[in-house]
Amino acid sequence: MATSKNFPFAYIHKKICKTDDAVISIQCKAIQYGLGCFSGIRGFWNSNKKNLYIFRLKDHFERFRESAKILGMQLEMDYKKFEKVIMELLKKNKVKEDVYIRPTLYSGSTQLTPRFDNEGDDVAIYMISLKEYFKAGEGLNVCVSSWRRFDDDVFSVKAKMTGAYSSSALAKTEAIKNGFDEPIFLNRDGKVCEASGANIFGIKDGVVWTPPPGSNILNGITRRSLLSLFEKIGIPVREENFDRSMLYTFDEAFLSGTAAKVAAIRSVDRRIIGNGKEGPLTKKVSDLYSKAATCELKGFEKWCTPTK
Ligand SMILES: Cc1ncc(COP(=O)(O)O)c(C=O)c1O
DSSP states (O other), X not given: OOOOEEOSEEEETTEEEEGGGOOOOTTSHHHHHOOEEEOOEEEEEETTTTEEEEETHHHHHHHHHHHHHHHTOOXXXXXXXXXXXXXXXXXXXXXXXXXXXXXXXXXXOOOSSOOSOSSOEEXXXXXXXXXXXXXXXXXXXXXXXXXXXXXXXXXXXXXXXXGGHHHHHHHHHHHHHTTOSEEEEEOTTSBEEEESSSEEEEEETTEEEEOOTTTTOOOOHHHHHHHHHHHHTTOOEEEOOOBHHHHHHOSEEEEEETTTEEEEEEEETTEEOTTSSOOHHHHHHHHHHHHHHTTOSTTOGXXXXXXX
């Protein structure tokens, strides 16, 4: 994983401050119980246009708002304010490179009981520079995790809930300790779900497969973008459940996510996918995504919010 650098200014307690000063009490429920939800947003620097474009900002806000709603948390910020704060922070941090923006709605209440309806919910936003989340180029060696994806009646899989990422952390730690780059979760029914922080796609005989939104996955914004891009180039997609065995026999497979972007899978449980290299359709959709994200793809400019 690539290293990243913190930008010096962040937002918390309704104002911009130094990132080092954006701190919360050890007593608060965000720390004690992981009560909160978050979003991960990317901005891409277009060196031709000398402009930074934020990818699908409104859609990210919408999911953030829905996460708060699912959890019953108070998000006292509308889209206009959200955009304004992010734009101000980008300006103050003088961002002229690819950036990863992390807004979190955390429970700042210091009362003891784990519940979501106390006062003190607050939005914090920080940003880091981020080129590649996964090591570029080589393809990922993934494994099927021994940890199952939780069902929506255990934790909400649709709210990007901070505490729920303990599940991702268990699977990711196990995968790395066993020599893999990333785990793939199965759900209780044994169907393929997603990775620790990314959605999964497979391609077989020219058809793209990805699990449907109802199968214990986060309905990724990158995932939705790629579905639109596959539609644009006329590649058939099946949003359907599939098994572990099918995962082994795909011609191509890749992960998608804001941090991950489009990341080709080289092997699953040490079985090489295709010829072990990024497949042609993966490359095609990855290139289209990169163009769309930098506001260079005709017809998809609406996905990009320019910062100047
Ligand atoms: C568990 C999980 N699945 C999928 C994704 C991909 O979602 P998106 O493309 O909106 O970043 C993420 C990343 O946020 C994630 O954490």
